Amino acid sequence: MERFAAIALLSLYVHEDGLKKHCLATGAVMKALAARLGEDAERWETLGILHDIDFELIHGDMQQHGTKGAEILKEHGIDPDLAGIVQRHNHHLFSGTYNRPVEIALQAADSASGLLIACALVKGGRLSDVTVKTVTKKAKEKSFAAGCDRSRIALIAPVLALPEFYAVAIDGLIVIRGELGLT
Numbered sequence: 001m002e003r004f005a006a007i008a009l010l011s012l013y014v015h016e017d018g019l020k021k022h023c024l025a026t027g028a029v030m031k032a033l034a035a036r037l038g039e040d041a042e043r044w045e046t047l048g049i050l051h052d053i054d055f056e057l058i059h060g061d062m063q064q065h066g067t068k069g070a071e072i073l074k075e076h077g078i079d080p081d082l083a084g085i086v087q088r089h090n091h092h093l094f095s096g097t098y099n100r101p102v103e104i105a106l107q108a109a110d111s112a113s114g115l116l117i118a119c120a121l122v123k124g125g126r127l128s129d130v131t132v133k134t135v136t137k138k139a140k141e142k143s144f145a146a147g148c149d150r151s152r153i154a155l156i157a158p159v160l161a162l163p164e165f166y167a168v169a170i171d172g173l174i175v176i177r178g179e180l181g182l183t
């Protein structure tokens, strides 16, 4: 699925600006990771863009999160493997079961996207000023972007060393910084 089509599908179900930006950011990180790992960049980006498609529909019921999303995606003809990854990305239900690089990457990208955006915001919205050193330092402050689960980011270690993961993620986000309202 091409990027514009994934965003159009997301827009049918996600209206809140912050959530939409989170989805775009996660997609951008996934795309960059796929390119680095020799995986399918378009597919990984689609997954990142669509992973939280059900978030406004579940009204905070995290037991439904992912499962509802997978249903929506199948209704729209998305292949079952991709829908299944969306279902399983809900770490409240599936934590400890991620073995495939794509699932590990989604855990890390989902959490790191918010952390990186928060790092840019403390630099006046300048993502171009965010370095691996910045992110590493801020990630150690527990109260900073506290909703971004460091343990989910740490899952990336067997796939990619953490500093390199941050570097790839920053590069991925830079590509769409305008869409995220950053410079």
Ligand SMILES: [Fe+2]
Pocket: 022, 026, 051, 052, 110
């Ligand atoms: Fe997410």
